[in-house]
Amino acid sequence: MFGQVLATEFRKLHHSKAPWATLAVLGLMPLGIALFMWIVREPGRAAELGLLGTKANLAGLEATWPEYFYMLTLIIGVGGMLLLAFIVAYLFGREYRDATAKNMLALPVARHWFALAKLAVAAAWWMALVVIVLIEALGIGLAMGLPGFSAALAGTGIANVFLAAVISFLLAPVISWIAVWSRGEVAPIAFSLVMLALGNLFGRTGWAEWFPYSIVPLLIGVVADPVDSLPAASYVVLTGTFAVGIAATLLQLRFADNAQ
Amino acid sequence: MPDTAVSTRALVKRYRDVTAVDSLDLDVRRGEIYGFLGRNGAGKTTTIRMVLGLIRPSSGDIAVLGRRIRPGETKVFSKIGFLVETATAYPNLTVRENLDIQRRLTSSPPRAVADSIGLLRLDAYADRRAGQLSLGNKQRLALARALLHSPELLVLDEPANGLDPAGIVEIRELLRSLADERGVTVFMSSHILAEIAHLADRIGIVHDGRLIEESSRDELAAKARAFATEAYTPEEREQALLTLDLERYFLARTGDRPVSGSSSTAGDA
The missing domain is CATH 4.10.910 (30s ribosomal protein s13; domain 2)
Structure with a gap:
């Protein structure tokens, strides 16, 4: 039955603009990074064109491959948490916005299959975005002729991007729970915005490895120097968050009132 | 096989201080059209939502086609078609695509989509997106979805919503033929007296969450005539x-x- 439910969940995206919108948003990011890199590399020409030369220099950026991968990981990690929240909120919350949840929940299909299928669609959607944007970013970086490229660096950079993407996804089931609990799309997105802010805050208190939403910033080095590898505690916290999120979503769908 | 399609016993639903359904004992017999009549806010939709497992009763029991409705129950829904309150569908999908989702999830044969489109006269709109349909055609789509898997029981909440007079008559005749020719049980709610009077074999009147009267249509008609003559x-x-x-x-x-x-x-x- 899971296969049928998964197929119908993909079918529900047919003609939808949401996947294209997320691709457009994330796809613009490497172009933005490239623009900053170009401004840093050509500050005189950037100033002539009235671009953000001064601010870019103040940011302490270098137009190199290591810096480029750092920025890419930052976007996939931190920006991805927000974009994934939108994706998950859309997949779960639209059923309540369009009042189709009631049609879905009184079918001869166990409700957990719907939740798991939606999370599988979110994972596929998110990974497709990450792969497309990674290919785009590599193409742009090579076209710009940034210095410092090596196979080892590319391997590490790509691995970090995927690690950030996977960590972001581990937080997705909590968003799905908020969506089914609140029966809509606004609360989960608001929740993820608050968590991003809290993640930044906790990261500075030294508890970053214990707070799920601080772990990606910890990995990337947003709040401190980037770590070479995450502490084991962080993996336990992330796995626990993933499991609790899934359990909460399934229990909410099974036992709570689910009318619009 | 039990001779009741829907049975509730001492059914109660409370929302904080408000009791939406209060000690409701209801029996819908197999093969009949049962009209659940009540004003707005009488408890009709809340009862239907509980029957479909969409919300949990505060107390009491519900059995549908011999199976007790409790969290996790799914098997019985293969035999139930329903329309709750507003007719809804995935707005970005066409009529055909919406029905195909229902077909897959109810394991119905591929021809069921075309059959239900024909039955509800949606042929001209089959490839139109649901979001572009008129209210009446959305209602037809919702009914097509409810009927697609040939259910034994139809649970319909205000099925005439949004339909024009011709559509109302058409759906009335369709429901009558489903009950008479296929033995489908219809449990329908309405606040429109004419709808219930035209169609129902038995009628229950719900008020403030309680069933205050239940009779056959003929009995109720006789009472109504006597009352109308005076009033x-x-x-x-x-x-x-x-x-x-x-x-x-x-x-x-x-x-x-x-x-x-x-x-x-x-x-x-």
């Missing part, structure tokens, strides 16, 4: 007859059936 003015009776006349004339003029008492067809009328 209605001649003008009110005239108005009621005019409404019936207008309905028949409208149907004739819009091509659904010949004008009664003459040989002229709708187009000629």
Whole structure:
């Protein structure tokens, strides 16, 4: 039955603009990074064109491959948490916005299959975005002729991007729970915005490895120097968050009132 | 096989201080059309939501087609078609795509989509997105979805919502034929007296969450006639007859059936 439910969940995206919108948003990011890199590399020409030369220099950026991968990981990690929240909120919350949840929940299909299928669609959607944007970013970086490229660096950079993407996804089931609990799309997105802010805050208190939403910033080095590898505690916290999120979503769908 | 399709015992639903459904004992017999009549806010939709497992009762029991409705129950829903409150569908998908989702999830054969489109006269709209349909056609789509898997029980909440007079008559006849020819049980709610009076075999009147009266249509009609004789003015009776006349004339003029008492067809009328 899971296969049928998964197929119908993909079918529900047919003609939808949401996947294209997320691709457009994330796809613009490497172009933005490239623009900053170009401004840093050509500050005189950037100033002539009235671009953000001064601010870019103040940011302490270098137009190199290591810096480029750092920025890419930052976007996939931190920006991805927000974009994934939108994706998950859309997949779960639209059923309540369009009042189709009631049609879905009184079918001869166990409700957990719907939740798991939606999370599988979110994972596929998110990974497709990450792969497309990674290919785009590599193409742009090579076209710009940034210095410092090596196979080892590319391997590490790509691995970090995927690690950030996977960590972001581990937080997705909590968003799905908020969506089914609140029966809509606004609360989960608001929740993820608050968590991003809290993640930044906790990261500075030294508890970053214990707070799920601080772990990606910890990995990337947003709040401190980037770590070479995450502490084991962080993996336990992330796995626990993933499991609790899934359990909460399934229990909410099974036992709570689910009318619009 | 139990002879009741829907049975509730001491059913209660409370929302904080509000009791939406209060000690409801209800029996819908197999093969009948049961009209669940009540004002807005009487508890009709809440009862239907509980019957479909969408919300949990505060207390009491529900059995549908012999199976107790409790969290996790799914098997019985293969035998139930339903329409709750507003007719909804995935707006970005076409009528056909919406029905195909229902077909897959109810493990119905591929031809079921075309059959239900034909049954609800949605052929002209089959490839139109649901979000672009009129309210009446959305209602038809919701009914097509409810009927797609040939259910034994239809649970319909205000099925005439959004339909024009011709559509109302058409759906009324469809439900009657499903009950008479296929033995489908219909449990339908409405606040429109005429709908229930036309269609239901038995009628339950719910008020403030309680079932305050339950009778066959004939019994209720007799009571209503006795009451109406005392309570209605001649003008009110005239108005009621005019409404019936207008309905028949409208149907004739819009091509659904010949004008009664003459040989002229709708187009000629």
